[in-house]
Amino acid sequence: MKELTPEVEGWIGEKRYAVEGEFDVERGYVFTTCASVENGNPLFWDEKVANELTDGWIAPPTMISVWFRPHHWSPGRKEAAVPLQVHFDLKEKLELPEAVMTDNTITFGEPVRPGDRLRTWQVLRSVSDPKTTKLGTGRFWVIDVVYENQKGEWVGTETYTGFGYRRDSR
Amino acid sequence: MTASQLTLERVKAGDALPELSVDVSATTVVLGAMASRDWRPMHHDHDFAVNRNGVKDIFLNTPNLAAWFERYVTDWTGPTGRLGKIKFRMKDSVFPGDTMVFRGRVEGAETDESGCAWVDLSLTLSVGDNMVNDCVARVAIPASEGDNPWKRHGEQWKP
Numbered sequence: 566m567k568e569l570t571p572e573v574e575g576w577i578g579e580k581r582y583a584v585e586g587e588f589d590v591e592r593g594y595v596f597t598t599c600a601s602v603e604n605g606n607p608l609f610w611d612e613k614v615a616n617e618l619t620d621g622w623i624a625p626p627t628m629i630s631v632w633f634r635p636h637h638w639s640p641g642r643k644e645a646a647v648p649l650q651v652h653f654d655l656k657e658k659l660e661l662p663e664a665v666m667t668d669n670t671i672t673f674g675e676p677v678r679p680g681d682r683l684r685t686w687q688v689l690r691s692v693s694d695p696k697t698t699k700l701g702t703g704r705f706w707v708i709d710v711v712y713e714n715q716k717g718e719w720v721g722t723e724t725y726t727g728f729g730y731r732r733d734s735r
Numbered sequence: 736m737t738a739s740q741l742t743l744e745r746v747k748a749g750d751a752l753p754e755l756s757v758d759v760s761a762t763t764v765v766l767g768a769m770a771s772r773d774w775r776p777m778h779h780d781h782d783f784a785v786n787r788n789g790v791k792d793i794f795l796n797t798p799n800l801a802a803w804f805e806r807y808v809t810d811w812t813g814p815t816g817r818l819g820k821i822k823f824r825m826k827d828s829v830f831p832g833d834t835m836v837f838r839g840r841v842e843g844a845e846t847d848e849s850g851c852a853w854v855d856l857s858l859t860l861s862v863g864d865n866m867v868n869d870c871v872a873r874v875a876i877p878a879s880e881g882d883n884p885w886k887r888h889g890e891q892w893k894p
Contacts, residue, residue: 601802602805665825668796674892
């Protein structure tokens with residue numbers, strides 16, 4: 566098992582990959598998301614209810630990561646962009662070719678609204694000692710993804726627990 | 736407003752949420768992945784899922800599972816329910832042909848120091864006898880008629 570390097574240890578607690586979303590929050594994806602899970606919550610379909618309860622349209626809170634998933638293609642891009650870059654950096658630096666997500670926690674702040682342009686950054690919170698599971702031997706890591714709107718208001722934090730591993734280490 | 740409204744006085748620990756049963760098709764999986772802008776092939780390419788991932792078929796992606804849990808919770812609360820936190824653990828995958836069943840139970844209900852009424856829920860997603868996801872959710876609901884958790888900001892909102 567490759568040891569943690571000073572470079573990786575230095576990532577812990579560091580704000581990395583601060584970016585702005587590639588497009589404004591918009592209702593088209595809200596409708597598609599609601600359709601995908603048959604969500605008839607009138608907040609997303611009935612303007613009168615939205616105006617009364619949430620002072621206008623909002624997006625379903627669990628859509629928070631949708632606004633940062635990169636386009637599958639865009640002009641000039643040579644390689645596929647990946648969300649949660651810190652996760653992929655860890656896989657590469659720790660030489661752990663396989664990985665799964667085991668836990669996902671989302672804490673929600675201010676509602677996200679059509680027209681918002683969100684910002685995000687990632688913070689590596691921890692990397693475990695080597696562990697062996699039924700999948701293989703590797704390390705668990707915890708990554709926070711923090712989101713805020715264009716007014717600097719906190720709109721949410723996602724916390725992922727990932728397990729990077731090597732199958733042939735068992 | 737005509738939509739139903741769940742208030743704190745109508746909730747107590749031990750209450751069960753109505754069960755939700757959904758038949759999953761390939762369209763369910765692909766639509767969920769596209770809606771969440773998840774272009775990874777294991778959510779739309781059967782051959783990739785089987786031969787690269789070693790699973791039996793394409794499967795529901797994580798952001799769409801979160802959307803299913805949100806829908807399940809707010810079906811129960813009505814539109815005044817405001818999710819504060821959701822945490823779920825993926826134990827297995829959901830595939831086309833599965834019937835997924837959501838179940839939930841109230842673990843506790845309380846009012847915080849700002850007057851916000853919170854309900855803590857334990858939720859499960861099962862396929863047959865296999866519990867594929869377990870989840871805990873904390874959702875704010877009106878403390879009484881006329882209250883609205885969506886109007887809370889800053890120090891009044893502590894999920």
